[in-house]
Amino acid sequence: MFLHYKSRQNATSFFTIVSFFIGLFILTSCLDDESPSPEYAYLSLYHASPDTDAVDILIGDSQVNSQPFSFKDYSERYISVLPGSKSLEFINEDNETSILDTTFSFEKNKYYSVFIADSLNSIETIVFGDSVNLESLDEGEAMIRFIHMSPDSPDVEVLANDDELFASTSFKNGTPFEPFNVESDFSLTFKATTGEESILLTDPNVELQAGRLYTIILTGFLNAPEGNSNEISYDIIKN
16 A cells, blocks of 8 residues: 555656655564664554545655555555655645645654544544564563544553453553563453443454554444444554
């Protein structure tokens, strides 16, 4: 999906940018070959707005997706950009109208996760820092964090095998990365902690790999509006 830059003014032309993408294992301790260039900042992208159509994504004047970027799509790789202030614009893929245009400042040799967040009528971009030292992990551990992206869900606690994994987290907020032993499968439960306490979602069998960096994302509508099928669910993405 994320293959090349392409100019918005000439959407049929594709320009290969040298060193535009770094491989799947993007943190210094995860790289298979060489370390990333310290002259760039690195961004991943996730579409977490459950009633927003597919979008095209512009960083500066360059479109970075070659296919429509839809709800729950993830860039899967980090995009290298020159550090400093960058405009991020999201264009409705069907009618080519801008639905969100914002600016963030990115530091060189830093990693960021960029989320399209909230419902369409209050859509915004939220950015989290991703830099973590995986070398501190013990054998059998992975680094895991939780990000709450379900617009109409209450504050949520995350349980692993019925024990607290992440404390109560509110919508559009996230936790730091924490080490967690993933040598065996575990259950994952999302529990409401405000209003009427209840189990929102559970998965009895989650399997992760040691030595990796993961983000757990709660997304979708707890009570989806009429005509919308994007009910509450979760993703685990490998950063």
